[in-house]
Amino acid sequence: MEPSEKIQMALDVLEKKLSRQAVTSLAVCVHCGMCTDACHYYVATQDPKMAPAYKADHVRKLFKRHFDWMARIAPGWVGGRSLKSQEDLDTLKDVLFGSCTMCRRCTLNCPMGVDKALLIRIGRAMLMTIGEMPQGVIDVNEAQWTTGNQMSVTDEDYLETIEWLSEEHQMDVGDSRVALPLDQQGASVVYVVNPREVKYAPLTLLSAAKIFHVAREDWTMPTKGWDGTNFGLFSGDDALGAEMGKRMFNQVRELGGKRLVVSECGHGFRATRWEAPNWAKEDLEFPIESMLETMCRYLDEGRIKLDKSVNTDLVTYHDPCNLGRSSGITEEPRRLIRESCAHFIEMQPNRADNWCCSGGGGAMSMAEYTGRRLEVAKVKADQLRATGAKVVATACHNCVDALSDLIKHYGLNMRVTTVGELVADALVFERPPVVTEIEAPQGKGERVLVVDDEPDFVLYLSTLLEDNGYVVDSATSVDAAMAKLRESKPDVITLDVIMPGQSGLQMYEELRSTEEFREIPIVVISGLNPQEAPDSDHRQFIYERRFAPPPDGFLDKPVDQKLLMSTLRKVMA
Amino acid sequence: MPREGEAEMERFLDVLKDEVQIVALSVMALVYIIRIRWLMARTLASERTPPIGDATRAARRSLFAVAMPWTIESMTKHWATYVEFVVFHIGIAVTIAATFVIPYAPGLFESQAILVATQVIIAAAFVVGVIRLGRRCMRQDLRLMSSPDDYFSLVLLDLYLISAFFAVPNDNQWALIAFFGLTTFFLLYVPFSKISHYIYYPFARVYFGRHFGRRGVYPKVRGN
Numbered sequence: 001m002e003p004s005e006k007i008q009m010a011l012d013v014l015e016k017k018l019s020r021q022a023v024t025s026l027a028v029c030v031h032c033g034m035c036t037d038a039c040h041y042y043v044a045t046q047d048p049k050m051a052p053a054y055k056a057d058h059v060r061k062l063f064k065r066h067f068d069w070m071a072r073i074a075p076g077w078v079g080g081r082s083l084k085s086q087e088d089l090d091t092l093k094d095v096l097f098g099s100c101t102m103c104r105r106c107t108l109n110c111p112m113g114v115d116k117a118l119l120i121r122i123g124r125a126m127l128m129t130i131g132e133m134p135q136g137v138i139d140v141n142e143a144q145w146t147t148g149n150q151m152s153v154t155d156e157d158y159l160e161t162i163e164w165l166s167e168e169h170q171m172d173v174g175d176s177r178v179a180l181p182l183d184q185q186g187a188s189v190v191y192v193v194n195p196r197e198v199k200y201a202p203l204t205l206l207s208a209a210k211i212f213h214v215a216r217e218d219w220t221m222p223t224k225g226w227d228g229t230n231f232g233l234f235s236g237d238d239a240l241g242a243e244m245g246k247r248m249f250n251q252v253r254e255l256g257g258k259r260l261v262v263s264e265c266g267h268g269f270r271a272t273r274w275e276a277p278n279w280a281k282e283d284l285e286f287p288i289e290s291m292l293e294t295m296c297r298y299l300d301e302g303r304i305k306l307d308k309s310v311n312t313d314l315v316t317y318h319d320p321c322n323l324g325r326s327s328g329i330t331e332e333p334r335r336l337i338r339e340s341c342a343h344f345i346e347m348q349p350n351r352a353d354n355w356c357c358s359g360g361g362g363a364m365s366m367a368e369y370t371g372r373r374l375e376v377a378k379v380k381a382d383q384l385r386a387t388g389a390k391v392v393a394t395a396c397h398n399c400v401d402a403l404s405d406l407i408k409h410y411g412l413n414m415r416v417t418t419v420g421e422l423v424a425d426a427l428v429f430e431r432p433p434v435v436t437e438i439e440a441p442q443g444k445g446e447r448v449l450v451v452d453d454e455p456d457f458v459l460y461l462s463t464l465l466e467d468n469g470y471v472v473d474s475a476t477s478v479d480a481a482m483a484k485l486r487e488s489k490p491d492v493i494t495l496d497v498i499m500p501g502q503s504g505l506q507m508y509e510e511l512r513s514t515e516e517f518r519e520i521p522i523v524v525i526s527g528l529n530p531q532e533a534p535d536s537d538h539r540q541f542i543y544e545r546r547f548a549p550p551p552d553g554f555l556d557k558p559v560d561q562k563l564l565m566s567t568l569r570k571v572m573a
Numbered sequence: 574m575p576r577e578g579e580a581e582m583e584r585f586l587d588v589l590k591d592e593v594q595i596v597a598l599s600v601m602a603l604v605y606i607i608r609i610r611w612l613m614a615r616t617l618a619s620e621r622t623p624p625i626g627d628a629t630r631a632a633r634r635s636l637f638a639v640a641m642p643w644t645i646e647s648m649t650k651h652w653a654t655y656v657e658f659v660v661f662h663i664g665i666a667v668t669i670a671a672t673f674v675i676p677y678a679p680g681l682f683e684s685q686a687i688l689v690a691t692q693v694i695i696a697a698a699f700v701v702g703v704i705r706l707g708r709r710c711m712r713q714d715l716r717l718m719s720s721p722d723d724y725f726s727l728v729l730l731d732l733y734l735i736s737a738f739f740a741v742p743n744d745n746q747w748a749l750i751a752f753f754g755l756t757t758f759f760l761l762y763v764p765f766s767k768i769s770h771y772i773y774y775p776f777a778r779v780y781f782g783r784h785f786g787r788r789g790v791y792p793k794v795r796g797n
Contacts, residue, residue: 020615021780028773031718034647048714079720109647113781277621328789352793
């Protein structure tokens with residue numbers, strides 16, 4: 001398509017999006033600059049091009065040039081300007097996708113009430129229509145359309161994972177009769193999750209299962225429409241937003257569920273609870289709750305009791321933007337943390353004034369902006385450092401990812417966890433287990449090929465795996481790893497990303513495209529610091545189609561042993 | 574000046590202060606009515622989800638947020654800018670009031686106290702206007718986002734304020750001609766410039782309040 005055709009299509013989209021609220025936000029800005037230092041992009045870089053009003057002006061000037069009948073009298077005089085070339089489209093993409101997480105901190109700090117995030121999203125919708133988006137966003141958008149979930153988890157994978165997690169859940173609660181319920185009719189709670197939990201962070205799903213178990217909740221997960229995330233919110237695709245919502249809503253109806261509960265996912269909850277019913281034009285007959293609200297309800301009803309002495313580290317709480325600034329959820333997580341942790345410290349500022357983690361708005365899927373994302377995360381890093389906390393809890397998986405990255409990047413001595421995991425750890429089991437300790441199964445001599453260029457890490461991992469019943473081969477380079485593979489095929493490969501010579505990314509692509517090795521499960525274990533490799537973002541594995549299928553497991557260094565062992569059990573199952 | 578010339582000037586000034594202002598005001602009002610109708614013809618995006626906050630109360634509060642600087646972080650952080658905003662807008666309001674007082678209630682400015690107070694307010698607003706212009710020229714982010722209208726509006730307002738300062742004593746024909754000439758120009762120009770932000774302000778704040786209020790985000794929950 002010629003740039004001029006694309007531009008016209010984009011302008012057609014803009015015209016359709018000009019609601020009264022949008023026009024007001026476009027017309028009322030006085031360029032006072034009060035929003036400038038409310039934005040972490042500006043504060044971290046001091047780049048005037050990161051001022052929110054300037055960024056929003058990229059959409060505003062199109063409005064003034066083409067649709068504002070008063071501004072059109074002399075558009076240049078009032079800042080109206082059209083798009084003219086592919087270069088203009090590229091600039092627009094960089095501003096709308098690469099320079100804003102739509103966190104709305106600027107909106108709350110605007111004396112006029114300009115909703116800049118709304119304008120940025122309108123701009124994204126324009127670019128989405130003409131396919132001008134970062135590759136990760138394109139791929140995830142398509143994945144949700146075609147597979148129903150953002151990580152292209154197949155039905156088979158999902159069911160196998162739930163089955164495996166049921167075994168883990170039995171060990172967790174000491175009861176061999178329990179399982180993660182699927183498609184139970186008439187359940188009180190229909191629980192939807194972030195695919196990241198199914199794929200890479202099963203411990204959070206296990207925590208939720210444990211909480212439901214102790215609360216004796218009548219709950220179920222659906223086999224369809226289980227993805228609680230919604231990339232339509234990030235890409236500006238209202239149709240996708242509506243479709244993702246409808247899939248969940250219809251499942252609740254088909255199952256006769258009483259209430260839809262969304263796991264700890266900021267944008268997922270916001271999109272499901274506040275946006276999708278509008279996009280889909282549906283008035284729902286059942287309530288939608290965040291898992292945070294559900295856990296608070298259990299405390300109110302006395303269905304769960306917590307022992308805060310279990311969590312003794314100093315904990316702080318990061319407010320996900322989509323919960324704190326778009327969904328009014330600020331006090332529930334704080335209550336849960338205060339009741340499940342011995343020591344809690346607020347970061348400053350907090351609640352609706354908290355700083356963005358830098359990973360929102362789909363930023364975690366945009367590999368080309370990783371360097372910038374980490375640069376602007378300095379604001380958050382400074383905020384975390386000032387608390388002196390050892391643990392930062394949050395209620396959003398995007399935030400977990402972003403905070404994990406910035407903690408590594410800025411060398412902070414702390415870890416990230418979800419609120420649910422803290423609550424699950426602090427649960428007081430009042431009824432004794434029916435069956436005593438179910439032991440975690442050990443490896444049965446399965447062969448693991450450890451590929452990593454750090455000899456110390458190889459030694460550590462090899463020892464850990466051998467102690468747990470696995471046979472280990474190792475290689476410190478891709479060439480050595482490929483040679484070992486040709487000698488004997490392992491049952492699973494653990495793969496580092498950055499290595500001298502060929503990278504883990506390249507090896508991954510090669511393995512997935514070679515028939516002989518395609519089916520070998522691969523668990524990526526990466527301590528990647530993008531400063532060392534600015535062109536590599538390990539999340540490309542997860543979000544970009546060229547690496548499909550995505551890794552079977554994904555772990556950050558330093559490795560959580562429990563997560564590693566449960567991941568290996570899962571991929572071997 | 575010959576008596577005939579003086580009388581002509583008087584008549585010209587009377588027409589400028591009265592009929593011309595009424596015509597210019599009517600044109601402005603007409604443009605604003607068309608503008609508001611154009612805005613209201615746009616679809617109001619509706620919300621179907623059950624609220625958790627009081628949207629009406631939040632909208633009311635949002636409307637007066639500008640008078641509660643402690644509720645917005647940017648206004649507390651930049652309190653000096655906020656004070657400038659207050660001084661500037663009070664000065665503009667007083668100047669606009671003067672366009673009615675001079676022709677229709679000139680006796681008010683015969684009180685020395687009122688006259689001096691008015692001039693002090695206008696002078697303070699002028700000083701703030703110059704500071705604002707300087708800031709717009711000096712700050713990189715403001716320069717980047719500013720259009721010719723942003724600068725021109727400020728220059729115009731500063732000229733308007735200085736002309737008002739000399740006009741309110743109501744004893745200098747040229748000062749009055751300049752003041753009411755600028756007023757006429759303003760009434761015709763403002764609807765097409767960013768100065769007309771005040772007409773959108775109530776809409777923007779109400780929409781903000783309703784949207785964030787029903788979600789329980791606004792008024793903001795304060796905590797430790």
